[in-house]
Amino acid sequence: MIWVAWRQFRTQLVVALGAVLLLGIVILVTGLHLRHLYDTSGIRTCDTQADCQALGQAIVSHDKLMQNLLGPILLAVPALIGMFWGAPLLGRELESGTYRLAWTQSVSRTRWLAIKILLVGTASVAAAEIVSLMVTWWSSPIDHVNMNRLTPGVFDRRGIVAIGYAAFAFTLGLTAGAVIRRTLPAMAGTLVVFVAARVLISDQVRPHLRAALMLAGPVRRGPIGVPGTGVAPPLPGAWLLSHSTEAKCTIGTGPAVHTCPGTPFRVLYTYQPASRFWPFQSDEMAIFIGLALILLGVCFSWLRSSAPDTSIRNIVRAQEEHPRTDTDNHQQTGTNVLHALRSEQPRGNQ
C-alpha cells in the first residue's frame, strides 16, 4: 500500500522537491549576502539612536525584491498544498471512478486512506515548514531591526505556524474532494475556505489568544511611532492592538463629559508583548491542527458510511437519462420498440 500511495504521489512530490530546492538555493545565496551586510554594517555596535536607525534602515530596505517575493510565497504554500495535494487525493478518485478499482482490492478502505493521508500529509507539513524555516532564517537580520515578529504581516510567515496551516489546508482539500467529488470545484472550495479561515483566525482569534495587556504612557512626538499620532509604542517588539488617547481627569458624567482644562493627555496602549511570540505560535498552530483533526474525523466517518453512495448516484442518474443503444440495436425504452423488434425477428425455431 505504501508503494501505491507513493507511486500515485510521485510526480507531485518531485515537482515540490524541485521547487523547494530551487527556492532554497536562492534563499541561501541572498540570505548569506544579507547576513554579511548585517555583520559588516556595524549595527551591533552602534551607539547613538540616530546612527542605529540609519544603519537599520539600510538593512531593512535591502533586497526589497526578495522580501516582496518571500511573503506571498509563504502565504501561498499551504493553500497550494491544500488545492493540489489535498483536493485530488479523494476528489480525483471519485471523479474518475477509480475508487471502484481501489476499494475492491484486498485492502480496507480505511487503511487505504490512512496510508495515503500519512504519506501526503507528512509531506505537506514538512514542505510548508521547511519553506517557513528558510524564510525565517533569511529574514532574521531584518527581524532583528524591525522587531515586529508578532505583527500580522510577519507572524504567519515565521516559525512553526506553517505546520498548522499546511495540516489544515491539506485536510480541508481532502474533505472538499470527498464532499464535492470533482477536483476543480474542490480546489476552488478549498482555497476559499482556507483563506476565509486564515483571515478570520488572524483577525478575530489571534488578538485574544491571551488577555491583552494595557499600558499608559505619555504622549510623545518622534519620527518612529504609530503614524499620524506621534505616539511611540511602549515596548520594543510588542504587537500594538489598539490605542486611545485620553485625558487624565474627566468632570461629570453623561453627555456633558469634558476634560479638565490644563491636565495632560495620556495614551492607553492595548498590546501583546513580544515575549508571547512563541506561545502564540504554538497556540495558533494547535488551533489549526485541531481543525485538521476534526476534518480528518469527518473524512473517515464519511468513508465508512456513505462514501460511494453519493458517487454512484451520478452513475445511476446518468444511466436513466441516457439509455444506451448498442450495435445490436436493442433499445431498452418502451414496449413499442420491443414489439418492433419482435416483428423483425424470424418466427419459429425449428
Next chain:
Amino acid sequence: MIEFHLDARSGVSPYQQLVQQVRQALRLGLLREGDQLPTVKDVVGRLAINPNTVLKAYRELEHAGLVAARPGVGTFVTKTLSDSSLAAHAPLRRELESWLRKARRAGLDEESIDALFRDTFRSITLEGVA
C-alpha cells in the same frame, strides 16, 4: 484435431451443434480412434461460449460411447462412426457433383437447389418410414 464453429442462427442449441460436428467428423473420417478432441479451454477460447456447454456436449458423446474422458489429459475418441460406408463416399460425391452441375446448367439457383434437395430428401425419408 478438429475445429468447432457455431451457427448462432441455426436454431440448434450450441451443445447440440458441437455433438453434431463431432459425429460428422467421425463419419467423414476426419476424426479417428485415439484422436484427442480440443480441450474445453481451447474451445471456449475460440468460440466464446460457456464451458459447461462444451462439457455437456462431451458428456453426451461419452454416453453414446464415442469418446472417453481421461482426467488431467483430455477427451479422446474411442470409436469411429465411419464404416464400410466410407468407401462409398467417393463415388457418391462424384455423382452428387455431376448432379449439381446439371442443376446449375438447368438454371437453378442455390435456393432452388437447396429446396429441391430438402423436399426430395424429406419425401424419401417419409417413404422409408412408411
Next chain:
Amino acid sequence: MSSVLQARGLGKRYGRRWALSDCTLSIPAGCVAGLVGPNGAGKTTLLHLAAGLLKATVGTIEVLGESVRGRPEQLARVGFVAQETPIYPTLSVADHLRFGAKLNPSWDDALAQDRIAGLGLERRQRAGQLSGGQRAQLALTLAVAKRPELLLLDEPVASLDPLARREFLRGLMEIAADREVSVVLSSHLVGDLERVCDYLIVLAASRVQLAGRVDDLLATHRRLIGPRRDASALPDGQQVIEASHTDRQSTLLVRTEEPIRDPGWIVEQVSVEDLVLAYMDQAAGAGRERGRLEAVRR
C-alpha cells in the same frame, strides 16, 4: 450446492428513488450468470452491493457465504470490474500489475504477466493510451490475477467494438474453464449473454423478474400459437408471460412445468432473447399500470 451470491429482500434507495427493491436471489456456484435488464434497473447497484461498494438500505446480501462488510479477507475472494473499466491513466501497465501485487496477498504474478504478454500489451505503456478493448483486458487481468472465487463484471463490453468484445469474452470463458471461479456479468447485449451464460437474471423496474438456470428456463417456457383465445383460458399450471392477439390468432409466451397437451396450439421453443424481452416487456407494462393507477388516484 453453495451459492456464491445470496440476496434476501435486498433494496437500495437513493434519496426517494428505489434503485433496487425486494431483490431475492441465490446464484449457485460454478455458473456464469448473466444479469440483464434496462438501464437504471439496478444492475450496477446490485453489483456494487455485492462488491462492497454500497450499503443496502433494506435486506441482506451475502457473498461467498458471508455478509458483505468490506473485510479485506472477503475483498480478496471477489474480483470486480466496474463499468467503463476504470484504470489510472498516468500509471503504466506494469505499474497496474504492481498495484495489484501490492494490494492483494493472493496475487498470482506469473498468471498476470503471462496474460499481459499473451494479450500483447506493452508493459511500459501508460494505461491512458490503451484502446477500450485493451483497457478492459487489463482490468480483467487485475481482477483475475488475485485468484478470486467470484468475478463480478459490470457491463464490461458495453462500449467495445464487436471484435474487442469477442476477444474479451473469449478470455473470460477461458478463465471460467480453467479454474473454479463463478462469474456474474451484467450486460444489455442479449446475444452475448446467450453464448456465455448458463444462469440468467432479468432485472427490470428495479426488481428481479426472472432468475434461473438457462437450461431450466428454456425447458419451462414455450411459445404457443393458435386461434384467437383469451389468455385466461389456459389451465392453472400455465402462466402467461406475454400475450399478443390479432383478430384471428393468439401468440402466448407461457411458463409451465408440464407439457402442453392441448392440440389446438402450435408449441415452439423460445430463445433466451425471447425470454428476456418478454419479461422486460411484462415489467414495463406493470410499471405503466402502476403509473396509470397513480394518475387515476391523483
